[in-house]
Amino acid sequence: MKNKIGLGLIGCGLRGTGYFTTLRYKDFNFQVVALADVSERNLKSANAKYADNTAKMYKTGDELVKDSSVDAVIVATPNKFHRDPAIAVMNSGFPMLLEKPIATSLEDLTAIWSSSQQSQAKVVVGFTLRYTPFYQTIKNIIQKGVLGQILTINAEEMMSDRLSMIFCRSQWRHDCNLTGGLLLEKCCHDVDILNWISDSKAVKVSSFANRSFLTPGKVPKRSCDKCPEKKICRFSREKLLSSFYDNVTETKTDLNHLYSELINNECPYHIGTPYPDHQSLLISYENGVLCTFNVIQAQPANRRTIHILGSEARLYGVIDDNCFTIFHRTGPNNEKPEVIRVDCDSYGHNGGDPVLATDFIDLINGKQNPSRPGIKEGIESAIICLIGDKSAETRQSIELTEYRNQVFADTNISRSAVIAKPLAVN
Incomplete structure (x- = not known):
């Protein structure tokens, strides 16, 4: 052995x-x-x-x-x-x-x-x-029926300036043809959480996406290293790296290496990346649950939030705080908060x-x-992200049955069905 x-x-x-x-x-x-x-x-x-x-x-x-x-x-x-x-x-x-x-x-x-x-x-x-104590605890609470029937789920991922720049300047993540798009690369495990908590099959998606902040016209076009604003610009390579020099751990050293290799001569306002700087995804599930998910770049800090509304109670939490609150029904127009703190290992992706x-x-x-x-769970999440981008591009809500059947090789569906492409925002 x-x-x-x-x-x-x-x-x-x-x-x-x-x-x-x-x-x-x-x-x-x-x-x-x-x-x-x-x-x-x-x-x-x-x-x-x-x-x-x-x-x-x-x-x-x-x-x-x-x-x-x-x-x-x-x-x-x-x-x-x-x-x-x-x-x-x-x-x-x-x-x-x-x-x-x-x-x-x-x-x-x-x-x-x-x-x-x-x-x-x-x-x-x-x-x-899915492996974080935060979401594991929430899943257990839902399974116990504390929230009653789940009606809607609202979730957000906020990307800090530093994280946002990976999608402008990194060695390969700046290229949506390599990543598959912002939703797929950055948010497919967020979508998996929605699938897991909803405990149902997604049947329809609709999405809207824009790039309206990191756009030409905000500042003159200059290379970053020659820009007179680089000492104060929130997106300068020098500014982004400086926060990594304190309290360095092995993981942070690796991240520092990643950021040190950012392509640093292009201004993020002019770089021409096709990624949206904010996108909303709406998902309708077979069991009636409705979900909304927002991803937003250029935020003050990396944060993920979730708000689950059930027939008996609602739950709001922030994974970065390892804390959520259940608002229990106490009357026809009253609720009582119960704060729950989650113990977790601080290592990697909130434990x-x-x-x-x-x-x-x-x-x-x-x-x-x-x-x-x-593999099945990975496919379900990827289909939602890919077709979500297709929805944003076509500005139409899209049923998922055809695409799911194509992937899972239903004999009644032609393999020549349209292949979704990563979203490009002009």
């Missing part, structure tokens, strides 16, 4: 190697035995940091899955390139942690679903929010990363988890 789990990683960027950091933090007995990436720099960096230069290095996932020392694989390439390595891993029979979103097109979602059904692979999708890492090890060891998000 092997003493350590042999892990392989396909895609050795910040998120992929971050899983190794989290597994170390949880003190799991594993060894990084194989790495695959198109970047020799990424390969050598990950090998030195996580394997003492003992891991085998490959250019492709197809090569890595042939390595006999591998027991399980993490796939964390840029979003557009998830399909081929994910299929290779599933067809090779390895347990897999597949980073979200699982794919960027309906065509790729279809291929991944087909492979998962043929291989019966063991997969967990990296929906970290979600360590729990996800634990569930990945449980998956490898054959343990079941009824709340574990797999």
